[in-house]
Amino acid sequence: MLDLTLTEIAEALQGELVITDAAADAGYSPATVVNGTVDTDSRLIGEGDVFVAKRGEFDDGHRFVGAAVESGAALVVVEHAFADAEREAGRQLPVAQIVVDDSVIALGHFATDVVSRVRASGNLKIVGITGSNGKTTTKNLLRAVLERVGETVAPRDSFNNEVGAPLTMLKLTPTTRFLVAEMGASGKGEITRLIRMAKPDVGVVLTVGLAHAGEFGGIETTLATKTEMVIDLDESDVAVLNRDDARVAGMAGKTRARVLWFGLGDDSEVRATEIEASASGTTFILHLPDGQSRPVRFAVLGEHHVMNALAAASAAHVLGVAIDDIVGALETVTRAERWRMEVMGGGDRPTVINDAYNASPDSMAAALKTLAQIAAPGQRTVAVLGEMSELGPYSVEEHDRIGRMVVRLNIGKLFVVGEGARAIHLAAEHEGSWGGEAVFAADADEAYALIAAELRPDDLVLVKSSNSARLRFLGDRIAEATT
CATH class of the missing domain: 3.40.1190.10 (Mur-like, catalytic domain)
Structure with missing residues (x-):
C-alpha cells in the first residue's frame, strides 16, 4: 500500500477517524503514517497492516478485530467504534480506528x-x-x-x-x-x-x-x-x-x-x-x-x-x-492455477487431472475433450464429475448434455458424485446403455471408496466440478492413492 496518513485514509474511506486514549498512549495521531497490507481476513494480518471488519453471510468480521490487533494491525476499519467507555472491559483498542457506514463500500x-x-x-x-x-x-x-x-x-x-x-x-x-x-x-x-x-x-x-x-x-x-x-x-x-x-x-x-x-x-x-x-x-x-x-x-x-x-x-x-x-x-507457466487442469500423480499411480475448482458447461466440455484427446493408445480414461452450480433453469439440461458427451467421447469409466450431478449419470446410462461403466456416488467419501477399488496404475483420470461440490479434495486423494 502507499504511505498514507490516518487522516488521508479516513478521507479516502469517507469515514471518521477515532483515536482512543489507549491508541493515543500508543503514539497514534492523525498524522501517523500507515503503509501495511489491507485485508478482511484477520488470519492474514501482520505487523503494520490494516484490518477491514466486514459483515458476511455467515459471520461478522468485527468479532476478529481483537485478533487482528494482537497480530499487529496498525489500523482497523469498523462499522462501530471500540470506544474509551469499553476500556475497563478490556475492549478498548490501542490502535487507530476508522468508522464507516459500510465496510465493503x-x-x-x-x-x-x-x-x-x-x-x-x-x-x-x-x-x-x-x-x-x-x-x-x-x-x-x-x-x-x-x-x-x-x-x-x-x-x-x-x-x-x-x-x-x-x-x-x-x-x-x-x-x-x-x-x-x-x-x-x-x-x-x-x-x-x-x-x-x-x-x-x-x-x-x-x-x-x-x-x-x-x-x-x-x-x-x-x-x-x-x-x-x-x-x-x-x-x-x-x-x-x-x-x-x-x-x-x-x-x-x-x-x-x-x-x-x-x-x-x-x-x-x-x-x-x-x-x-x-x-x-x-x-x-x-x-x-x-x-x-x-x-x-x-x-x-x-x-x-x-x-x-x-x-x-x-x-x-x-x-x-x-x-x-x-x-x-x-512457456514458463506450468499450470493454470491450483486445482485448474492440475496434473497430479503418475509413475506407479494413476495420472489425475484435477480441475475441480470451477465448472460451467463450456469448461466441463473442454476438459472432457482434453481427457479424450491426450490419452495414450490403450490408456483407460476415467471421468469423475460433480455438479456444475448456479445454472438455474438450465441445470438439468446442461448436466444431461455432459452425460451424453462422456459416452460420445468414449470415456472408459464415469463416476458421478452428488445429487446435483445425478442427471449426468442418468444421461450417460441412457445414451450408452452401459453395463456398469457409469457409477453414481452420493458423496466424495463414497466415491473415493468406489474409485480406489477400481483404479489402475496407468489410468488417466479427470476430476471436474464446481467449487461448491468440493471434489478438488477428492482429486487430491485419488492422486495420492496407491494401487
Whole structure:
C-alpha cells in the first residue's frame, strides 16, 4: 500500500477517524503514517497492516478485530467504534480506528483513491479481464508476461469481486507499472462498479457462456453484464475481444475503444495456428498484428487454454511487450492455477487431472475433450464429475448434455458424485446403455471408496466440478492413492 496518513485514509474511506486514549498512549495521531497490507481476513494480518471488519453471510468480521490487533494491525476499519467507555472491559483498542457506514463500500472508496494517486504518476497501466470462463488463467498468464518488464500487481486466487478486486488494487505502490484486475460479477452493475474504481486502459472479454447463468437470470443478462467491461472505455483505450465467441464479438459495436481481435481464425489479429495438444501441453504458432510469429510450447494442459494465452498475448502486445518476452513467459507457466487442469500423480499411480475448482458447461466440455484427446493408445480414461452450480433453469439440461458427451467421447469409466450431478449419470446410462461403466456416488467419501477399488496404475483420470461440490479434495486423494 502507499504511505498514507490516518487522516488521508479516513478521507479516502469517507469515514471518521477515532483515536482512543489507549491508541493515543500508543503514539497514534492523525498524522501517523500507515503503509501495511489491507485485508478482511484477520488470519492474514501482520505487523503494520490494516484490518477491514466486514459483515458476511455467515459471520461478522468485527468479532476478529481483537485478533487482528494482537497480530499487529496498525489500523482497523469498523462499522462501530471500540470506544474509551469499553476500556475497563478490556475492549478498548490501542490502535487507530476508522468508522464507516459500510465496510465493503468504504473498501471500494479506498481502492479508488489509491488507484487515482498511483495513476497521477503517469506510469500505471491497467488491464481488466472478464468472461464466463478463463479469467483466472488469463490473469496468471498475463501477470507472468508483464512481470518480465515491470512491477505488476495481480489478484491472488480468484479475487475478482467487490471485496477481492479492491484488496488487489490496494497493493499498488508508487512504482507499480501494471495492474491486472480480474473482474467477476454475479449481477448487473458489478463490473461497472469495479471499472469505476480502476478504469482499464485495456479491457479483455474472454467468453460469454452459461457459467452463473442461474444467478444472473439468463444468458442475455450475462451478456449485458460482461459488456460492461467495454462500455466505459475511452477512444484511447483498447478492447481485446474474442473473435470466435459471437456474443463477445458483438461487443465491438458497444465500445468507443479500438478493438483488437484474438481467436483461431484468419480474421483475428492475434491468433494461433498449427495447434497440437498432448499430455505434456499444447504447441502452437503465435501470430501478432505486426506480422511477427513465434512457436510456443505451452505446458498448461488443454487446447482450450490456448485462447487464454492469446488473450494474455493480446493485452501484453497492446502494452508494448516484445513477442520474445511474451512467448518466454507463456512457456514458463506450468499450470493454470491450483486445482485448474492440475496434473497430479503418475509413475506407479494413476495420472489425475484435477480441475475441480470451477465448472460451467463450456469448461466441463473442454476438459472432457482434453481427457479424450491426450490419452495414450490403450490408456483407460476415467471421468469423475460433480455438479456444475448456479445454472438455474438450465441445470438439468446442461448436466444431461455432459452425460451424453462422456459416452460420445468414449470415456472408459464415469463416476458421478452428488445429487446435483445425478442427471449426468442418468444421461450417460441412457445414451450408452452401459453395463456398469457409469457409477453414481452420493458423496466424495463414497466415491473415493468406489474409485480406489477400481483404479489402475496407468489410468488417466479427470476430476471436474464446481467449487461448491468440493471434489478438488477428492482429486487430491485419488492422486495420492496407491494401487
